[in-house]
Amino acid sequence: MHHAQEPQAATVGILGAGAMGTLFGTRLAQAGIPVTLVDINPELLEAIREHGVHCETDQGPLRARVQALQARELRQPPARWLIFTKAAHTQAALQSIAHVIGPETLLLSLQNGIGHIETLHGFADARQIAVGVTTWPARLLEAGRVSSLGSGKIRFMPRNGLVDARFQDFCNDLNRAGLHCEIDPEVETAIWEKLAFNAAFNGLCGVTRQTVDALATPLGRELIRDVLDEVVSVAAACGIAIDVPRLQATVEDALNHHVGHQPSLLQDLLAGRPTETDSIHGSVVRAAERHGIATPVTRTLHRLISVTQQRTP
Template sequence: MKVAILGSGAMGCLFGAAFHRAGCDVTLVDVSQPHVDAINASGLELDLRGGVEHLPIPARLPADAEGPFDLVVVFTKTFHTEGALQGLAHAIGPDTHLLSLQNGLGNAEKLAGFVPDAQVMVGASMMPSDLVGPGKVRSHGDGHSRLYPAFGGNPARAEAVADALTRGGLDTQLDPAIHEAIWSKVIFNAAMNPLCALTRRTPGFLGANPEARATIRAVVEEGVAAAHANGRMIDPAPIHALTEVSMTDHADHEASMLQDVKAGRRTEVDAINGAIVLAAEAKGLAAPVTRTLWHLVKLEEAKLG
């Protein structure tokens, strides 16, 4: 399988490494020249619980990626999706499948603008991963991933992708209820990410403070109500449990939104908290705590000018 990882940051590199271990022909595609240069010079460095490994995976700027690819895995920020795929359009062939493992809601519809619906897959991953420098990624937590065709249809390609990732060390399962899984991840992120970003602290700090815990619980309940109103009948208990895991097992993990705020970058809060609020309001519900966190993170972004 010829695979491109479009957006080879922390998560993209983690998944690119898994495909590489499974014997796939992998290209890491990213817009950061220092990151690309570091990977090509010394290999991708992965700091895992089991030790450090260096993998000889080629990295390319989008214009230099040579296709056509069998699979393009999209890990860009949600607001860069269309632009990133346009930049890789020359390497997307008539049989290329696209897989979004991005944060937020609405990613499948964006990918469907570039390939037929039957060639679009979506997924959700709960793996922690941090980009510690050009060409260097750390992942010291456990997790799993799920994926499935976004609009139904034959799951054969999705099964091949899941099998490759599992062989490469990332446990991945087919899940026909993938949209419920995505909603669950979005709700989890809406509860944890903004609080990490606003306090400039990791989940362990949140777990030690009752104010944070109360806010997290409220956001989860608001998100689940919004999901139910939109026909996604998810159970809040696993999401609450996952927030506990985040505050204990992943206590020192820097959430992506925290990394963005510290680096002075735009966050994905619109596709996470904002999407939940709008989905709730479309069904006549309010999500006041989720909305407040959305607005506060937008104020942080406003400081960027």
């Protein structure tokens, strides 16, 4: 077995060059942090190599140059990875970089849903893995180009419950890139709050084909509240106390400021791609069933999206 070169300590590898990967890649590279984007789509990678990455923000456009490679082309493995693939692809994506995951490699997942966390533990020790959430909005305009209007933040925590210097450095670099990152021991709560937020917005926008701000009507708010109530009660049964006022504040902020934003699930449906409804709505419904809790609205959203998804080409 040949050993890859020493990991590049300063570099951040980003697994998945979709909307979030492109947003984070642009911001990190702009801040002078070397970035390697890894994806399985050769046309996407070629476009990024040729034109760089580009992000439209409220403050104007950001542009940067990054490395863009397929996993097998990695020669100098990054020591730190951001995982942004869809939850259903986590196993295959990590398998593709398994040859460069060493005992000191850090893996930070900011993926949606809760189904992928166990998968990470198949590739590294708990001390190398951190899981968190991000509220940054991103919409893919074309290969290597995203729109990210409004702001967001990141919260994560290493899986062994201890913060070592290297995860602190990772957090500092994300902050240097303006990504508002904090290490948060309460991140399990944040993950469930994000799950509730996504179940509502991804589900309702996906089914109604509306942007986020279009749900700022009495009926839209009522539907959002129904979904949130269901997820909050399932979280409580799982031993997670969601901070309801904070969640409601996040929802209000999205309704008021994520104007024209299509959540990722709606983007996927419109593009005929598989959605993440299973790791968002499906995971809530399965947890609810284990605790004997009814989740009629979340379950219906899951079924409607699953039916729609079967129809899309």
